Amino acid sequence: MSEKAEIKANVISNKAIGPCFCKLSLRIPEQYYPIMSRFLPGQFAQVAIENLGSPANPRFSPRQSVLRKPFSFSSVEITKNHIIAHILYCVLGPGTEKMTTIKAGDEINMIAPLGTSFTVSDDLETALLVGGGMGAVPLQSLAEYIHKNHPKKKMIAFIGARAVKGLPFFHTHDHLEKGKIVTEIEEFEKYGAKTYIATDDGSAGIKGFVTELLANKVSELSIKPANTMIYTCGPEPMMKAVAGFAHKNNFKCQVSLERMMACGIGLCQSCAVECSQPGQTETVYKLCCKDGPVFDSAEVCW
Amino acid sequence: MSEKAEIKANVISNKAIGPCFCKLSLRIPEQYYPIMSRFLPGQFAQVAIENLGSPANPRFSPRQSVLRKPFSFSSVEITKNHIIAHILYCVLGPGTEKMTTIKAGDEINMIAPLGTSFTVSDDLETALLVGGGMGAVPLQSLAEYIHKNHPKKKMIAFIGARAVKGLPFFHTHDHLEKGKIVTEIEEFEKYGAKTYIATDDGSAGIKGFVTELLANKVSELSIKPANTMIYTCGPEPMMKAVAGFAHKNNFKCQVSLERMMACGIGLCQSCAVECSQPGQTETVYKLCCKDGPVFDSAEVCW
Amino acid sequence: MHSKTDISVDFAGVRLKNPVMTASGTCGYVDELDDFMDINLLGGFITKSITLLPRKGNPVPRIVETNSGMLNAIGLANIGVDRFISEKIPKIREKNVPFFVNIAGWQIDDYVAVTARLADEDAIAGFELNISCPNVKKGGITFGTDPVLIKKITAEVKSAAGKKPLIVKLTPGVTDISATAAAAVEGGADGLSLINTFTAMVIDIESRKPVLANRTGGLSGPAIKPIAVYLVNKVYKEVAKPAGIPILGLGGIRTASDAIEFIIAGATAVSVGTATFAQPRCCLEIIEGIADYCGRHGIKNISELTGSLQ
Amino acid sequence: MHSKTDISVDFAGVRLKNPVMTASGTCGYVDELDDFMDINLLGGFITKSITLLPRKGNPVPRIVETNSGMLNAIGLANIGVDRFISEKIPKIREKNVPFFVNIAGWQIDDYVAVTARLADEDAIAGFELNISCPNVKKGGITFGTDPVLIKKITAEVKSAAGKKPLIVKLTPGVTDISATAAAAVEGGADGLSLINTFTAMVIDIESRKPVLANRTGGLSGPAIKPIAVYLVNKVYKEVAKPAGIPILGLGGIRTASDAIEFIIAGATAVSVGTATFAQPRCCLEIIEGIADYCGRHGIKNISELTGSLQ
Numbered sequence A, B: 001m002s003e004k005a006e007i008k009a010n011v012i013s014n015k016a017i018g019p020c021f022c023k024l025s026l027r028i029p030e031q032y033y034p035i036m037s038r039f040l041p042g043q044f045a046q047v048a049i050e051n052l053g054s055p056a057n058p059r060f061s062p063r064q065s066v067l068r069k070p071f072s073f074s075s076v077e078i079t080k081n082h083i084i085a086h087i088l089y090c091v092l093g094p095g096t097e098k099m100t101t102i103k104a105g106d107e108i109n110m111i112a113p114l115g116t117s118f119t120v121s122d123d124l125e126t127a128l129l130v131g132g133g134m135g136a137v138p139l140q141s142l143a144e145y146i147h148k149n150h151p152k153k154k155m156i157a158f159i160g161a162r163a164v165k166g167l168p169f170f171h172t173h174d175h176l177e178k179g180k181i182v183t184e185i186e187e188f189e190k191y192g193a194k195t196y197i198a199t200d201d202g203s204a205g206i207k208g209f210v211t212e213l214l215a216n217k218v219s220e221l222s223i224k225p226a227n228t229m230i231y232t233c234g235p236e237p238m239m240k241a242v243a244g245f246a247h248k249n250n251f252k253c254q255v256s257l258e259r260m261m262a263c264g265i266g267l268c269q270s271c272a273v274e275c276s277q278p279g280q281t282e283t284v285y286k287l288c289c290k291d292g293p294v295f296d297s298a299e300v301c302w
Numbered sequence C, D: 001m002h003s004k005t006d007i008s009v010d011f012a013g014v015r016l017k018n019p020v021m022t023a024s025g026t027c028g029y030v031d032e033l034d035d036f037m038d039i040n041l042l043g044g045f046i047t048k049s050i051t052l053l054p055r056k057g058n059p060v061p062r063i064v065e066t067n068s069g070m071l072n073a074i075g076l077a078n079i080g081v082d083r084f085i086s087e088k089i090p091k092i093r094e095k096n097v098p099f100f101v102n103i104a105g106w107q108i109d110d111y112v113a114v115t116a117r118l119a120d121e122d123a124i125a126g127f128e129l130n131i132s133c134p135n136v137k138k139g140g141i142t143f144g145t146d147p148v149l150i151k152k153i154t155a156e157v158k159s160a161a162g163k164k165p166l167i168v169k170l171t172p173g174v175t176d177i178s179a180t181a182a183a184a185v186e187g188g189a190d191g192l193s194l195i196n197t198f199t200a201m202v203i204d205i206e207s208r209k210p211v212l213a214n215r216t217g218g219l220s221g222p223a224i225k226p227i228a229v230y231l232v233n234k235v236y237k238e239v240a241k242p243a244g245i246p247i248l249g250l251g252g253i254r255t256a257s258d259a260i261e262f263i264i265a266g267a268t269a270v271s272v273g274t275a276t277f278a279q280p281r282c283c284l285e286i287i288e289g290i291a292d293y294c295g296r297h298g299i300k301n302i303s304e305l306t307g308s309l310q
């Protein structure tokens, strides 16, 4: 049986969250359950945008797109009776701007589920989720997955953003801890993951980089590399820093990368990721859409 | 003051009438009244379609359009307090198919009013309106105009179509006249125009061409060329036949022509109409968008 | 808030208050856009192609839409140089913007004759030589592909043009556009404009005939923009920059961002063609957008941007 | 209801059950589309370009979207002929559809060597010679623009190909494509495929750098279709028909209507490239649409349609 397919999903809602972020919620029709129930966290969809209109006064220079656009799932709720999938997207250009015109009741054509997923081994004890900006999206589905399938494992999430405005996908709430204001993120807390936030301007959580936060907490909480996995997704420089931290401290680390993708299904070779090969000096280009988006951070040539 | 302008109109409704015809009703915002209140029957609009989406399962091969599309107004209701404009369109290709996705509340960008109009001289006594298929659209606004501005003039409408299904824009009603079923068209009757229908298959009105119908009624009713004007719009072969009839019988005749148009405002020369020049053997190309769409049938080289 | 940028440019000796001009054949002769904008706000205005004798042009259909573009086969329909002088020049005089007359013909003598008729018209700032129109059967495109002919026609028209600058408009349909560009420069061109349209065809599959009466037409619009940007950059590096000659970049421009791409690639000024059909005011929006971009990027003089591709 | 049409075609001596093939570089090597369709339903399958040695290809970004199209600068990333033989040929054997291997290289010897390695592989139906890839710096495009070189490389590869047919893929970036087509035919080509992509560039105006790491890339997709249809028709009339050689038409096809345009223009078969990225099953929809069109028009054999432009 095929592992991925063209899926026509029904739009439940497409809500703006702040000026440039949106949440698209989809109901997957029954005929696609065999495909979509194979979804694993970190996998993504290629969403068709050609038939969409543009808003009346677009912010971005118009582009008449033929290609699909790749998006991670922030959550895929699978029960016997329904599958609901959520995509969180940031309006960055003409394609994502077109997506803001999607309405409840519309039909969306996507190819899914695509690519590799985050993996959770049985001997894992602690999962460290390190996300930056939009990169927190696939980590949300990872937290959901671990909570559901491995409820005993410990999760800690570290989320970085430029400012508190960069966290609009999240329901945050502040409370006092040892006399300091601590901002927590419901989306991770609800799966039992303790959250820590770092912002460049200190407008939420600590002021600084999420990598510093990670390093500090790992030492503060004496988290040991054995039986711990770092999962990270975010801007490439951030992931590079996290991978560097992991490497230096002997942590295993899975990274979810992004590339410009024409097909998302292994046809075009546009999404190359330079990787080292065990025991060889020569590097190879792997495909982000097929061999990734989730890679072992140690194999990626940063 | 400029005679035409880019107008942002508000969509009141966009209703399907039968499988491939639609009526788009627009509210013109007040700031455009100085422009739109100059509208005369026969003038048209260039409607922007670039920002429109396509329906989920389009019937036509996709085309990503940059250009606007030309449409006549079927009616422009001008009062002190509002201007409401109506466009009737037939879904013939990817552009008009996109227009079916327009919804109440949307904003439509059009350039209007464009081109020449039908003219009604003071000494006119009888107006013969001869329309075929979609060509009946501008004649509707002509009937509205004559009714409002020249209520004393007599109007008779002759409408041709392949079959009764080709008349979906109209509210027709049948009644018995001298023992025969007669179909009448409310859109013209309401302006005091008696209507006659011809269909190729006889599914409404008489079976045959609208030109035969015209010739028969003109002789039956002894309509004389003096102080009569034939106004015609429809497929080019039909208009050619009507122009031929007019010429042979010394009627004056105004025709509304269609051409593929890139700009609609006299910039591109794409909409050439070959015309004779009084007293010269050499013909010239006039512009359908600027010198037309309404021409004196005698000047057009058919 | 933003620093004020000088976006005026010197194009082939003509001062343009900004780098945005209309494109030949897409803006009429002079006053056709008046309902939509004050053309005096433009950097420059390039007229439709003018030929020695009036031309009716091709039969219809003359245009057809394509994905992100259109084909045209207008066939150089125009009123001819005599009527241009008697009917249009007086109107041009009323405008306060540099007018470039686009010249077309069938043989070198035609081009020379039209140019000579206009060389002394004060109202005209310069000429654009259309040696690249794909829709005229007898000539045009053949001039545009042969470097020897290009050099010859450029030289002869240049001497007919007197003191007025001559821009040569190049066709993209050649193996090496730098060779044709270099030929124009050798012939004495004061500027190069590129690109004209690509020869193309749309077939109506029901009738199995080409949609255009002329069978083929020229492809323009956003579809061709990335090819045009590449060609402008190539000619800038290989010919225009070394020769110190400005480029007028065009092909698919419809936003300020598009125009800025051409300028970064090497264009001193840009022309807007097909986009004007859909948005008659778009030149003005592009001018505003360029000024805004320059302000945001701290560019004092737009010349800093020309050819600044890294 | 409709009369049944025979839509199978003879392409350069290979029987295709229908005229629709994948396009090189847009469908992987063999099984990449299996999740979406049974490729045995295709007329034929054209592999990615194969070179003598494996190639990693260009740095990223390798693609960027444009209006109705995209640029790619993959740089012929491929596993090389050895791994192709050991890893892909066994999978090809399991398929029941004619496979054409697209061959690329830097000098004539490279092309000949790859072809020779595959000439005796029963699983391979024929070869397509890529002398027109715009994204490889050292060679490729230069071959594709020089008739003398084209004739030479075609002849040498043809003799290495043994009994298998050789299709030569042409670049649109030449002044006269009939000259390059004729050269391929003189060199012994059994078929011509056209068109490959146009060299093009997209500039990021914020960084003032080309978006693609390779700076330029090849433009494909619906944007270029009307140019491709014109070129197919030109080569059909001027070269292919007189020589009795079939054309594989491609460039922007995404619907049956597009494919039929190419066939009417003169293509015996068509390839679908960029459209497969958006609609992986679109080849099958195109095949259905062609059969439907032929039925509706009472066409008994699709060969009646080829070159039927009026």
Ligand SMILES: Cc1cc2nc3c(=O)[nH]c(=O)nc-3n(C[C@H](O)[C@H](O)[C@H](O)COP(=O)(O)OP(=O)(O)OC[C@H]3O[C@@H](n4cnc5c(N)ncnc54)[C@H](O)[C@@H]3O)c2cc1C
Binding pocket: A044, A069, A070, A071, A072, A073, A088, A089, A090, A091, A092, A093, A094, A095, A096, A097, A134, A137, A138, A257, A258, A259, A260, A261, A293
């Ligand atoms: C596997 C994967 C998962 C993704 N998941 C999400 C997600 O969950 N939410 C979300 O908002 N976005 C996600 N993205 C990125 C998203 O695909 C792009 O933001 C989107 O395609 C931009 O399209 P546009 O037309 O609006 O803007 P464009 O004008 O195309 O691009 C705007 C900016 O985004 C960059 N960009 C465009 N496409 C990509 C890409 N594929 N990868 C990296 N950068 C790109 C461009 O370089 C440019 O700077 C994901 C990308 C990948 C590859």
Ligand SMILES: Cc1cc2nc3c(=O)[nH]c(=O)nc-3n(C[C@H](O)[C@H](O)[C@H](O)COP(=O)(O)OP(=O)(O)OC[C@H]3O[C@@H](n4cnc5c(N)ncnc54)[C@H](O)[C@@H]3O)c2cc1C
Binding pocket: B044, B069, B070, B071, B072, B073, B088, B089, B090, B091, B092, B093, B094, B095, B096, B097, B134, B137, B138, B257, B258, B259, B260, B261, B293
């Ligand atoms: C002055 C004028 C007034 C018009 N008024 C109306 C109107 O009131 N209602 C209406 O439904 N249509 C009207 N039209 C025609 C309308 O513009 C076309 O049907 C429409 O542009 C088709 O666009 P499309 O993309 O859906 O189809 P396309 O695929 O572009 O065309 C479908 C078919 O229509 C023909 N066509 C396309 N554009 C034109 C055109 N401009 N003139 C003639 N034939 C064309 C094509 O050759 C093709 O056969 C008018 C045209 C003009 C010039």
Ligand SMILES: Cc1cc2nc3c(=O)[nH]c(=O)nc-3n(C[C@H](O)[C@H](O)[C@H](O)COP(=O)(O)O)c2cc1C
Binding pocket: B262, B268, C023, C024, C025, C026, C048, C049, C072, C074, C076, C102, C130, C133, C169, C195, C196, C197, C219, C220, C221, C222, C250, C251, C252, C253, C271, C272, C273, C274, C275
């Ligand atoms: C309808 C039309 C008519 C044109 N007529 C001319 C012309 O008369 N002379 C000329 O040099 N170029 C002519 N062109 C080419 C344009 O000036 C321009 O080079 C080309 O369209 C590419 O720019 P664009 O994509 O912005 O339209 C014409 C283009 C169009 C679309």
Ligand SMILES: Cc1cc2nc3c(=O)[nH]c(=O)nc-3n(C[C@H](O)[C@H](O)[C@H](O)COP(=O)(O)O)c2cc1C
Binding pocket: A262, A268, D023, D024, D025, D026, D048, D049, D072, D074, D076, D102, D130, D133, D169, D195, D196, D197, D219, D220, D221, D222, D250, D251, D252, D253, D271, D272, D273, D274, D275
């Ligand atoms: C991502 C990509 C990779 C390609 N790789 C090759 C290749 O390896 N060899 C080749 O001959 N053509 C290659 N092409 C060109 C296509 O085969 C085809 O000629 C071109 O894309 C035009 O067709 P289209 O518009 O249907 O895509 C490639 C095209 C794309 C988009």
Ligand code: FES
Binding pocket: A260, A261, A262, A263, A264, A265, A266, A267, A268, A269, A270, A271, A287, A288, A289, A290
């Ligand atoms: S996006 Fe096409 S191979 Fe990865």
Ligand code: FES
Binding pocket: B260, B261, B262, B263, B264, B265, B266, B267, B268, B269, B270, B271, B287, B288, B289, B290
């Ligand atoms: S449509 Fe452009 S001049 Fe008439």
